[in-house]
Amino acid sequence: xxxxxxxxxxxxxxxxxxxxxxxxxxxxxxxxxxxxxxxxxxxxxxxxxxxxxxxxxxxxxxxxxxxxxxxxxxxxxxxxxxxxxxxxxxxxxxxxxxxxxxxxxxxxxxxxxxxxxxxxxxxxxxxxxxxxxxxxxxxxxxxxxxxxxxxxxxxxxxxxxxxxxxxxxxxxxxxxxxxxxxxxxxxxxxxxxxxxxxxxxxxxxxxxxxxxxxxxxxxxxxxxxxxxxxxxxxxxxxxxxxxxxxxxxxxxxxxxxxxxxxxxxxxxxxxxxxxxxxxxxxxxxxxxxxxxxxxxxxxxxxxxxxxxxxxxxxxxxxxxxxxxxxxxxxxxxxxxxxxxxxxxxxxxxxxxxxxxxxxxxxxxxxxxxxxxxxxxxxxxxxxxxxxxxxxxxxxxxxxxxxxxxxxxxxxxxxxxxxxxxxxxxxxxxx
Amino acid sequence: xxxxxxxxxxxxxxxxxxxxxxxxxxxxxxxxxxxxxxxxxxxxxxxxxxxxxxxxxxxxxxxxxxxxxxxxxxxxxxxxxxxxxxxxxxxxxxxxxxxxxxxxxxxxxxxxxxxxxxxxxxxxxxxxxxxxxxxxxxxxxxxxxxxxxxxxxxxxxxxxxxxxxxxxxxxxxxxxxxxxxxxxxxxxxxxxxxxxxxxxxxxxxxxxxxxxxxxxxxxxxxxxxxxxxxxxxxxxxxxxxxxxxxxxxxxxxxxxxxxxxxxxxxxxxxxxxxxxx
Numbered sequence: 001x002x003x004x005x006x007x008x009x010x011x012x013x014x015x016x017x018x019x020x021x022x023x024x025x026x027x028x029x030x031x032x033x034x035x036x037x038x039x040x041x042x043x044x045x046x047x048x049x050x051x052x053x054x055x056x057x058x059x060x061x062x063x064x065x066x067x068x069x070x071x072x073x074x075x076x077x078x079x080x081x082x083x084x085x086x087x088x089x090x091x092x093x094x095x096x097x098x099x100x101x102x103x104x105x106x107x108x109x110x111x112x113x114x115x116x117x118x119x120x121x122x123x124x125x126x127x128x129x130x131x132x133x134x135x136x137x138x139x140x141x142x143x144x145x146x147x148x149x150x151x152x153x154x155x156x157x158x159x160x161x162x163x164x165x166x167x168x169x170x171x172x173x174x175x176x177x178x179x180x181x182x183x184x185x186x187x188x189x190x191x192x193x194x195x196x197x198x199x200x201x202x203x204x205x206x207x208x209x210x211x212x213x214x215x216x217x218x219x220x221x222x223x224x225x226x227x228x229x230x231x232x233x234x235x236x237x238x239x240x241x242x243x244x245x246x247x248x249x250x251x252x253x254x255x256x257x258x259x260x261x262x263x264x265x266x267x268x269x270x271x272x273x274x275x276x277x278x279x280x281x282x283x284x285x286x287x288x289x290x291x292x293x294x295x296x297x298x299x300x301x302x303x304x305x306x307x308x309x310x311x312x313x314x315x316x317x318x319x320x321x322x323x324x325x326x327x328x329x330x331x332x333x334x335x336x337x338x339x340x341x342x343x344x345x346x347x348x349x350x351x352x353x354x355x356x357x358x359x360x361x362x363x364x365x366x367x368x369x370x371x372x373x374x375x376x377x378x379x380x381x382x383x384x385x386x387x388x389x390x391x392x393x394x395x396x397x398x399x400x401x402x403x404x405x406x407x408x409x410x411x412x413x414x415x416x417x418x419x420x421x422x423x424x425x426x427x428x429x430x
Numbered sequence: 431x432x433x434x435x436x437x438x439x440x441x442x443x444x445x446x447x448x449x450x451x452x453x454x455x456x457x458x459x460x461x462x463x464x465x466x467x468x469x470x471x472x473x474x475x476x477x478x479x480x481x482x483x484x485x486x487x488x489x490x491x492x493x494x495x496x497x498x499x500x501x502x503x504x505x506x507x508x509x510x511x512x513x514x515x516x517x518x519x520x521x522x523x524x525x526x527x528x529x530x531x532x533x534x535x536x537x538x539x540x541x542x543x544x545x546x547x548x549x550x551x552x553x554x555x556x557x558x559x560x561x562x563x564x565x566x567x568x569x570x571x572x573x574x575x576x577x578x579x580x581x582x583x584x585x586x587x588x589x590x591x592x593x594x595x596x597x598x599x600x601x602x603x604x605x606x607x608x609x610x611x612x613x614x615x616x617x618x619x620x621x622x623x624x625x626x627x628x629x630x631x632x633x634x635x636x637x638x639x640x641x642x643x644x645x646x647x648x649x650x651x652x653x654x655x656x657x658x659x660x661x662x663x664x665x666x667x668x669x670x671x672x673x674x675x676x677x678x679x680x681x682x683x684x685x686x687x688x689x690x691x692x693x694x695x696x697x698x699x700x701x702x703x704x705x706x707x
Contacts, residue, residue, distance in 0.1 A: 035648070039665075041661055041662065041663065041664045041670070042664065042670070043489070043493060043670075046493065067650075068648065068649075068650055069650065069661050071657075071660035071661055071663060072663065072664055072665040073660055073663055073667075074640075074641075074644055074660065077549070077552075077641070077644075077645070078644050078645055081552055081553055081556050081645045082645070082648075084553050084556070084557075085553070085556040085557055085560050085565070086560070087556075087560065087565055087566070087648065089648070095665075197666075197667075198666065256666055256667045256668070257666060257668065258667065258668050258669070261471050262471055262472060262473045262475070263473060265471055265472065265473055266472075266473025266474070267473075268473070275666075278668075281471070281668065284467045284468075284471075285467050285468055285470060285471025285472075286468070286471065287468060287471075287472065288468070
């Protein structure tokens with residue numbers, strides 16, 4: 001009997017707790033509440049976002065913004081479900097290469113006419129292109145990062161190699177010979193470590209420097225893949241470094257960028273090509289006294305050009321308060337605020353005014369090298385091509401991994417990327 | 431005799447190896463939780479932190495509402511375990527004891543339902559919960575966890591019910607006990623280990639679940655621990671390893687505590703010698 005009473009009491013308590021946890025979000029009457037889902041994750045970046053939201057809320061008592069933290073690893077599935085269920089956040093933080101499906105699916109608001117002239121003029125046209133799908137603009141590109149070479153400065157000094165600058169970068173051939181010079185594979189020391197766990201974006205983005213763009217829009221408006229000599233420059237260099245020169249470690253081909261850092265700090269690799277924001281990890285984790293520097297990625301026939309997929313802010317099409325949401329985006333991306341967000345994320349702002357800020361032009365931690373590369377950044381190839389994600393996962397990733405490891409040659413790579421790839425694209429473009 | 435000893439030694443060696451295999455990731459997690467950033471990026475990783483620190487724990491608590499998220503997880507997991515057991519126990523008894531075509535069809539459906547992947551059901555589930563006004567609520571999440579855990583819980587409990595000899599219930603009836611009395615005084619105590627194991631399974635499944643919680647809970651104050659843990663990770667698998675490891679190590683403690691409490695119930699041998707002949 002006592003046991004029965006205890007169970008009943010426990011169940012009653014559970015029901016009470018559960019009831020207490022439900023609710024409609026406590027929206028106050030007469031005030032608009034916007035939900036802003038941010039993907040900021042580094043401490044400084046989260047702080048910057050929270051501060052800006054607090055500043056907005058203090059200045060706009062009628063339009064309260066609620067800060068919600070999402071996560072990069074699951075954002076696509078989470079947003080897709082929320083959009084389909086009509087429960088998406090009003091303001092969505094994402095990356096331009098993830099927007100195509102949402103934009104074409106009608107889940108994002110066309111921002112034309114909703115943003116200020118100041119913001120539209122401040123962000124370069126090439127950046128707007130990353131968020132333009134069809135006739136509409138479905139996001140504001142606001143942060144981006146070039147791929148750079150993070151180098152062990154002492155190793156480069158010891159070897160006496162020429163140090164490249166944005167004005168006088170290495171060519172791909174020069175880069176290959178420098179890495180050879182820096183290597184002693186028998187002692188387990190390599191000139192470079194290529195972390196190519198996701199080989200497709202890295203290959204396509206860097207190939208723009210050599211004039212490779214693989215995806216071509218034909219007269220009928222359909223995208224088709226072609227693999228020309230310019231497309232083979234970057235993949236050919238990496239393959240030669242790993243398999244011919246042994247100046248790049250084969251074991252890092254399956255690694256993510258962060259996985260290569262212990263080897264880099266330990267002197268195993270003299271250079272690691274990484275995104276600009278990895279500097280934060282290096283500052284945090286590098287051993288005391290470790291001397292590192294930021295170098296521009298090698299240049300090709302098209303100079304230092306490389307592809308990027310900027311981080312974006314979009315407004316949900318279902319939001320009943322699109323204008324207010326766009327006004328918040330506009331506030332968040334005022335030049336001074338863009339600088340704060342860029343510093344927090346260790347990335348570059350897209351806005352010209354913010355990019356000119358002295359805080360982002362300092363030599364410290366390689367900021368100046370990064371900002372000098374900003375003018376060379378272009379939309380990542382193919383990000384607006386429908387069928388690209390399937391091509392990337394099923395065709396290009398395994399093909400490039402096999403090519404880099406030496407398992408297949410250039411003709412087989414070309415065949416898979418082009419013939420198999422165009423079959424995939426054709427299914428999406430009927 | 432000698433070969434028997436060798437076999438026994440081999441068994442213990444295999445068991446030890448298996449235990450190590452299971453324990454190593456957790457030990458590495460603990461080790462990482464106490465390492466400062468420079469040790470995490472060091473080229474020569476060590477099991478024992480050279481310069482142990484609590485800074486990762488401080489940072490984890492400072493950056494994310496871990497206690498609130500843990501409370502949400504606890505409510506969702508306990509709710510799911512209790513409700514799943516309350517529904518599954520009588521159902522399992524009925525299906526296992528009364529063999530009807532309907533029961534067989536139901537068990538077949540239980541097996542088939544295990545084959546559905548999360549992504550297949552998440553959108554319809556989201557819409558159903560939205561119509562019930564249960565999106566973004568812990569009760570809604572409990573409902574999903576119960577539905578998700580129920581087939582396997584039912585399957586587990588059916589096995590336990592079948593293991594209770596019907597002769598014991600018949601003997602109680604012969605002694606004059608009614609149906610309810612038999613169930614409460616004879617069957618229920620013998621089923622207790624099975625119920626405890628099933629509850630543990632439902633609890634741990636709900637405690638660790640990520641995807642449904644991510645999609646269904648929008649308000650930060652209602653999010654569960656697995657969702658909050660992902661906030662320590664960035665794009666391309668980059669993570670704030672120290673605080674992540676510290677938070678993840680703390681997140682394993684409730685599961686261990688619940689297991690420590692419940693495992694005393696999961697004892698074997700209760701039925702040994704209950705039926706002779």
